Every structure is written in C-alpha cells, then in structure tokens.
Amino acid sequence: MTLLADLLSTVFERRYLRPSSRRRLDDRSLDDLANDLVGSAGETSGLKLAEDILAGYEELDDDAKLAFFKKITRSLDLNPGAVRSTLDAYESQATKATYRNFLAAAEPRRQELFRRLNRLPGATGALVRMRADLLRLGGRDNELAALDLDLRHLFASWFNRGFLVLRPINWESPAHILEKIIAYEAVHAIDSWDDLKQRLAPDDRRCFAFFHPSMPDEPLIFVEVALTRGIPGSVQAVLESGREAMPAEDADTAVFYSISNCQAGLASISFGNSLIKQVAADLAAQLPDLKTFVTLSPIPGLTKWLTQESHEWDHAASDDMRNTAAHYLLNAKAKGGLPFDPVARFHLGNGAMVHAVHANADVSDKGCQQSGGTMVSYLYDLEKVAQNHENFATTQKVLASAAVQAHADASAIAVAQER
Structure with missing residues (x-):
C-alpha cells in the first residue's frame, strides 16, 4: 500500500x-x-x-x-x-x-x-x-x-482508525497470516490452500486487512476483492477455480465479495466502514480505469423474515426471488425503523445504496438456506458516500436504484393480487 x-x-x-x-x-x-x-x-x-x-x-x-x-x-x-x-x-x-x-x-x-x-x-x-x-x-x-x-x-x-494499519494480503504473505485468513473467513469458506491461492494469487484478485500495532500477527478484519469488467451476478463465477484471470488494468469494477471480522473480542467495534472506503480509495488511485465499486453481498435475514411473515416463496423462480428480495431490502424493518437485514444496515450505514439484486447468485447450501440463493450488490459511489451516510442516519430511508425499486414494486403488486 x-x-x-x-x-x-x-x-x-x-x-x-x-x-x-x-x-x-x-x-x-x-x-x-x-x-x-x-x-x-x-x-x-x-x-x-x-x-x-x-x-x-x-x-x-x-x-x-x-x-x-x-x-x-x-x-x-x-x-x-x-x-x-x-x-x-x-x-x-x-x-x-x-x-x-x-x-x-x-x-x-x-x-x-x-x-x-x-x-x-x-x-x-x-x-x-x-x-x-x-x-x-x-x-x-x-x-x-x-x-x-x-x-x-x-x-x-x-482500536480507532488512527491506530490501524492497512496491509495487502497476497500469496507471498507469511504462512501464519494466510492460515488465519483461511480460519477467519466467515462468508465463503476457504476449503484448501489451492482455494486460497485462487483468491490471492491472480492479478485480478486482491485482499486487504486491518492490523493493530500491538497485535501485528492478528488481522482484525479483512476484505476480499475481485477486479472485473461489469458487475458479476454470481459468487460462484467469482470463485470459479478454472476461470481465466485478466490483467488488473483491464478491470472497470471492484467487487467486494467477502468481509470477515476476525476477533470475537472486538464485537461491536466497527472497522468495516473504514476498511471498504480506504480500500476503494486506494484501488481508485492505483487503477484509474476502475469506475464502479460494489459488493456482492449475502442477504442473511431473507428466509428468516419470509418465515416470520408467513410468505411462501420458490427459490427456483428467479424473477419471484429477485422481486421478493428487493421488497425485503427496501421495506422490511427491525425495531427502531432500521432495515431488518444486518448486512443492509451495515452497508447503507456506510453510505452505499442498493444497486442490484441477483437471483441464483449463491447456490451453495448456505446461500440457499439464508436467502434462496439471492444476493445483492451495494454501490459505493465515492463522491456520494458521505452524503448518503448522513441521509440514512437522519431519515433511515433506503436508497436504491430504479431497477431495484421496480423489483420491489412488482413484488408488492404480486402480493396484492394474491390477496
């Protein structure tokens, strides 16, 4: 860095x-x-x-x-x-x-x-x-x-931001650090050293972690990034072992596809907002052709909410799941009026917006169980994140693209027709 x-x-x-x-x-x-x-x-x-x-x-x-x-x-x-x-x-x-x-x-x-x-x-x-x-x-x-x-x-x-050191993690990093990346990965499990190499070694893949000076061998939080052309609609495509890597200079999009907190003892101490914004800013400076910074995020509260609301759903029906997920992200609320979904609360609170919903985007057992395989992309517009953060903190209104709003409206119409 x-x-x-x-x-x-x-x-x-x-x-x-x-x-x-x-x-x-x-x-x-x-x-x-x-x-x-x-x-x-x-x-x-x-x-x-x-x-x-x-x-x-x-x-x-x-x-x-x-x-x-x-x-x-x-x-x-x-x-x-x-x-x-x-x-x-x-x-x-x-x-x-x-x-x-x-x-x-x-x-x-x-x-x-x-x-x-x-x-x-x-x-x-x-x-x-x-x-x-x-x-x-x-x-x-x-x-x-x-x-x-x-x-x-x-x-x-x-552990405030002024004391934290951002370090890149790559295939040349010390083995004891790489072992901890495998152990602490909390979103998409790393099954082997070969799996880890696929995430770190190619030119179009990045990983960054925050460290504290008093804990130099312990990552506090890390993010995995895929450099792509366009926004991928599936995490399996991002993690595909046989894919052909491309030069980082050819990418126009940085996809934050996994963010993992590492220390149970630092629960409720927030690092993720600083990490994403710092990494996005650094990548933009290194690779000027990067224009889009998005996540490919799970929707961990979706099926739980659907069950609570007694909604029936068919995760094999792509349009239905996409519409249902959009409605959930924009309208499902927890106590206090914040979004029901914890990942949504995190990214919207950081100043991102709901940009796209992807059906059949995580077909792993975990992905199907928590969201019927549906995932969401949150967009980080570096020129607007501060304003978006302030607006969300003040109004708790979920900012979304026109496409996501259309999916949510379609879901509301379908529910009304069923009744």
Whole structure:
C-alpha cells in the first residue's frame, strides 16, 4: 500500500510472549491482585502484577473465569455516593479541580485495571481474548453488562482508525497470516490452500486487512476483492477455480465479495466502514480505469423474515426471488425503523445504496438456506458516500436504484393480487 503504511507496519512489528507463556509468580487470588494493581503507584511493581494477573487468567477454566469477572465487576465498581457528591461540587463551582474529581469518581476502577494491564507488552491481544471469554460466558448476564461496556469503551479508543494499519494480503504473505485468513473467513469458506491461492494469487484478485500495532500477527478484519469488467451476478463465477484471470488494468469494477471480522473480542467495534472506503480509495488511485465499486453481498435475514411473515416463496423462480428480495431490502424493518437485514444496515450505514439484486447468485447450501440463493450488490459511489451516510442516519430511508425499486414494486403488486 502506501509508503507510510509500510513504515508504520515495520516500526510496529513487535513480537512479545503471550501472557500464557509467562510463569505466574504470585499465588494470591486474581481479584486480590487486580485490586492491588489498581492501587499500585510504582510502574515496575505494576507490570509484575499485570504479568501475574494475565498469566493466572490463562490458567483458569471457564467457571473460574466467570467468577473472576463477577468479582472485579463488584469490587471495582462505581461509588454512587462519590459520583453524586463530586457532581454536586462541580455544579456548585465549575473548576478544574471539581471537574477532575467528578471524572475520577464517575469512572469505574475496572477501566483503570484494564489500562494498567495493557501497559504490559503484548497485553492488548490478551485483553481482546478476555472480552471474547466474557461475551461467550456472560453475554446474557445483566450483572456483567457494565464490565463489557467498560471494555468496549476502552477498545473503541485503542482500536480507532488512527491506530490501524492497512496491509495487502497476497500469496507471498507469511504462512501464519494466510492460515488465519483461511480460519477467519466467515462468508465463503476457504476449503484448501489451492482455494486460497485462487483468491490471492491472480492479478485480478486482491485482499486487504486491518492490523493493530500491538497485535501485528492478528488481522482484525479483512476484505476480499475481485477486479472485473461489469458487475458479476454470481459468487460462484467469482470463485470459479478454472476461470481465466485478466490483467488488473483491464478491470472497470471492484467487487467486494467477502468481509470477515476476525476477533470475537472486538464485537461491536466497527472497522468495516473504514476498511471498504480506504480500500476503494486506494484501488481508485492505483487503477484509474476502475469506475464502479460494489459488493456482492449475502442477504442473511431473507428466509428468516419470509418465515416470520408467513410468505411462501420458490427459490427456483428467479424473477419471484429477485422481486421478493428487493421488497425485503427496501421495506422490511427491525425495531427502531432500521432495515431488518444486518448486512443492509451495515452497508447503507456506510453510505452505499442498493444497486442490484441477483437471483441464483449463491447456490451453495448456505446461500440457499439464508436467502434462496439471492444476493445483492451495494454501490459505493465515492463522491456520494458521505452524503448518503448522513441521509440514512437522519431519515433511515433506503436508497436504491430504479431497477431495484421496480423489483420491489412488482413484488408488492404480486402480493396484492394474491390477496
């Protein structure tokens, strides 16, 4: 990518031992160590405590991890009385001192615990894995909701766009990175190394991932791109093993056909919007003949919605499925008035528009089960994404092409005639 990105990735290419490879030296309970760490004034002693906490945590089974989460949630919680009294003091006299006191009281000590743990080299990845455990073990426990919000608050700062490094992934990338691309692919499974090579090696294929300086060997999110002439109507055509690759310079369209989040512990921390826009801008600069930037996206909520609405459908009838999918994308709503479909919420929120609906576009078992094989292309017009984003955020109106609107209207007419 850019020289700056290469320099940053080189500067930040640090290797640290994972906490699990360190030997725990203090045999006190982890919650006792956590309380000591928050109250520690010395940097050296704090690092030793952090090392023991993270090493000890890695040794816990699931029950012990859940118990640890509950103990630090309670012992390092807010003091409501202190919050009220410091707020009263600030309201009475708004000074630097009263504001500082209020901020200190209003922040739970758990956040300071995680910040001090993160001072240890290599701890960021350990804390991401810790939150993955929290979501897995206590995701529905109301008592632990505040602990998760603390971690989300900190991660939103630690993983903001300014700290992320965009790297191209290709067939020459290190094997341990390629192995993770295979493991983390969440949209169209990669079945073998040959399958991966078909996605990375040809001149008309690209892959890009965001990395964080403290986790240089762990992709956070990646996108796979096909460079084509025109918009393909089938993901099987994109992934066809025997296809003939074309020179990248001959392409006029960049198709984002798979976007995968990699870290369960970073759920609800958004990277995809920045990733797509950055990749589109970089590709446009590298390949001036690229004029169209679209996705080839699944419609994961379609059959679920059809079942809920007691609609009958025949995925073998291409026109019917195309019309039904268009109606769903433009009109099916979740709570709060946002689109029912999660992928639609993501791309429309990024400033894209619903550009085309494709029947029989994913004939895999997964594609047929979730959408009757139907897929959708969202168009990213680089000159309009900011305006589209603002309009969607304000009105929640789904922006669509005339062709998609026509399909949706045809579906509404068909339903009315049936009644």
